[in-house]
Amino acid sequence: MYQLLVRNAQIARTDGSILEGDVACESGRIEKIESQITGSALEEIDAAGRLLLPGVIDPQVHFREPGGTEKEDLGSGSRAAVSGGVTSFLEMPNCRPATIDQEQLDWKIARASKTSAANFGFFIGATADNLEALNSASPACGIKIFMGASTGDLLVDDQHQLDRIFSDGERLIAVHAEDETRIRARTQSLLQGEVHPDYAIHSTIRDPQTALIATERALALSEKYGRRLHILHMSTAEEVHRLRGRKPSQVTCEVIPNHLFLDTRDYQSLGSRVQMNPPIRDPENTPELWAGLHDGTIDIIATDHAPHLLEDKAKPYPQSPSGMPGVETSLPLMLSAMKAGQCSLEQVQKWMCWGPAKTYGIPNKGMIEIGYDADLTLVDMDSERTLRDEDVFTRAGWSPYAGRSLTGWPAFTVVGGRVVFDNGVIREGVLGQPLVFGSR
């Protein structure tokens, strides 16, 4: 008797081919993949006509717990995740209090163990004086440095402090690469302390140069010390050009759907909903980011799921907060792009499943292979659904993609061999596990 049998699925193989057949799960692992499996299971899913994918790993989310739970918490964020086919997430440290020591890390792990529907891992946030914790706090997927300020008060942009962090230790360093000095100077000169009527000014203040300067700086530090570096949410053509064919082997980078599917033209209809850091860019950047994914300059996709309440978003610029929800829409967006011919099934798995596992050294995840963890999502590629704010699982209660018609919505999501999302309904009591991090 198996734990779970998924029958008659279009099973996505790691190489992008499809096998029509059955997948049996036992003790949280994939036990068998065959065209027809005999035997029975505690639960069987008839997957006829649907595509079975490895669960997505979202390596950059903000779930706001502790300190911002009116917007999201580990429970609501993880439910949004599994509703969108995301079975594991890596969460950022800019909550209140910030995750900058073992005590806060332990608190989050204990909390997630009780409330998270998906598997979880956490970054440890860099400050001016927590070097010891940065290297010792465990388990952590990596160190997060805000080189430019964003939501919260984490910031390290002093060269001496950056040198100390990059030179001491071996852990992956993930950077929010925007140059704080330039942000401040341009905020001063373009706003002069006033509010501004057009949220599009945000993309002018934090211009492409703002990102490029910080990305160059992080690259120089990584090269100087041979330090493992991950560049978060790369957003500009300039950064892709800088890295194309010249990316050091210890460097990886990511892009988020917001920079692939939104651009500065969207301020007109969506206003502060699309305000984020780094900002959405002029449309000519988008094809370069796609090209960066295709040629391997960009390794993986994250969402930077950053829920804020619409009542806060309604404030005038610059009081309106930066960030938008996205954990539950990344897979349908990418599968819709795949259906439109913009990428392949192999690439979706590389960018969203086994690629993030490789980047962060997470063993045994991101592929439908025997012995791998049974984290799966079963999606419907034949029907389309128009997203509405009312339909989202994030506590923030809205999506920048409301009104878009997308395909590839999950019908079932499985975490550790147990169904956690079943046709629009979260099954209570199914919980994820803490992720393990090894080396790349």
Ligand code: DOR
């Ligand atoms: O727009 C953003 N919002 N970018 C970030 O880096 C942080 C995030 C948040 O936490 O709101």
